[in-house]
C-alpha cells in the first residue's frame with residue numbers, strides 16, 4: 429500500500445491554499461464542502477475565487493506566499509504555477525508536520541486527493557496513488573452509477589437507531605446480522621424509493637421484532653421487469669434486488685443470461701408459461717408468491733419485459749395487497765421499445781406516426797377479437813405482442829379495415845439478443861413470411877410506416893454474435 433487512506437476532519441479548522449487560479453478554486457470547493465476555514469494567499473484571483481472572497485466564503489491575502497503563512501494550519505494546498513514556490517511550500521509544511529498537497533506533483537505531496545463519491549455521510553474515495561487521476565475518475569463514475577444517491581439517507585437513518593439496537597442486542601455477531609438484513613432488505617429499498625417515513629416505520633418494526641418472535645417476520649415480493657433479453661437492459665434496481673433475493677420465481681420469457689445475475693444461492697422456481705401448457709396456473713403463481721413471502725422470504729418475481737405490460741403484474745400484486753404482503757414493482761424495458769430500438773425502427777416519428785399502440789394478439793379464449801377499426805387508423809404504429817399465432821387474422825383484418833396492404837411491417841424475433849432476427853414485409857405478406865422464415869416466439873410484430881426506416885437506421889445485425897446460448901421460449905405470458 430503506497431498511501432494510507434484516511435478521512436480528515438477539517439470542519440472549523442484553518443486550511444491554507446496558495447494560488448489564485450481555477451485549480452485552486454477546485455480544491456477550495458472541496459475544502460469548503462468539508463467545512464474548512466480557508467485562507468487564500470495569491471496576488472491575483474480568477475473570477476470564481478473573487479466571487480467567493482466577495483461573499484466572505486474565504487479570507488484572501490493579496491500578495492505572494494511568505495514563510496509565515498504556513499504555521500497554524502491543519503492542511504496546506506499549493507496550487508501556484510511556480511515550481512520553485514510550490515517546492516518551498518511543500519518543504520515548509522513538512523517541517524511543520526502539516527499535511528501538504530502540491531497539485532499535479534505527487535513527489536512534493538505528503539497526501540494526495542482522491543476522486544470522491546459523495547453520498548454524505550457515506551463517502552468513497554478512489555485513488556491510483558497519483559499514477560493516473562483519469563483512471564481514478566473513470567472508476568469513480570462507474571461506482572457512482574452503482575451506488576444509489578440515497579445511500580447517504582440510509583446511513584442517516586441507521587445512525588438514528590443505532591443506540592436503540594445496541595441496547596437490544598448485546599452480542600456483536602447478532603448485531604451484525606441484524607444490520608446486514610436491514611441494509612439489504614425492505615428498509616433500504618424504501619429509502620431508495622424515496623419513502624423515508626415508511627422506511628422509518630419499517631426499521632422500527634424490525635427493531636421491535638428483535639425481542640419478540642423473529643419467525644413472524646414477513647417477507648416481501650419484488651415484481652421485477654427483466655427487459656426483453658439483453659442483460660445490459662435491466663435496471664440498477666432490478667440488479668440489486670436480484671442479488672438480494674432468497675428465492676426467484678421465473679418463467680420462460682426470462683433469458684438464462686439474466687437468470688445468471690440472480691444471487692447464486694437463491695432458490696429458483698420455474699413456473700413455466702407456454703400457450704395452453706401451463707406449469708402453474710396464474711392463481712397458483714399468485715398463491716405461491718404469497719406463501720413464500722409469508723415464510724419470511726424475499727421473493728423475486730422476475731418477468732420478461734415490463735411487469736405491467738402484458739405481464740399480468742397487476743393481477744399478482746392484487747393478491748399480494750389482499751394478503752397485506754409488502755411488494756414493489758420495478759419497471760423493465762418492454763419488448764416493443766427494446767426490439768424497436770435494436771431493429772432501428774422508431775415507434776413514433778413526426779413524418780409517419782404520432783401515436784403507438786401496444787396490443788395483444790392473443791386473448792384468453794385463443795381468439796383475436798380486437799377493435800380493428802381503431803387499430804387501422806392512419807398515422808399510428810401498432811405493435812402486436814403474442815401475435816404470431818393469430819398472424820393470418822391480424823393481417824387480414826387490418827387490411828379489411830383500411831390499412832393499405834403495402835404498409836411496411838416487421839417481425840422481430842428474440843429481439844435485443846444476439847439471436848435477434850428482423851424481417852420486413854408488406855402487411856399482406858406477413859403470414860407468408862412467418863411460415864417461410866419459420867418465425868418462432870418470442871416475436872413482436874410492428875405495423876406502420878415507421879418500419880420503412882429500418883433499412884436506414886438499423887445498426888444491430890443479429891449475425892454479429894454475442895448473446896448466445898439456448899433460450900427456451902414461449903410466445904405467451906398467460
Ligand code: SAH
Pocket residue numbers: 655656657681731732733734735736737738739761762763764767812813814815840841842843844845869870871872873902903904905
Ligand atoms: N411483459 C412483456 C411482454 C410479455 S407478453 C414485455 O413487457 O415485453 C410476451 C410477448 O412479448 C411475446 O409473445 C412477444 O410478442 C413479446 N416479446 C417478449 N420478449 C421479446 C423479445 N425479446 N423479442 C420479441 N418479442 C418479445
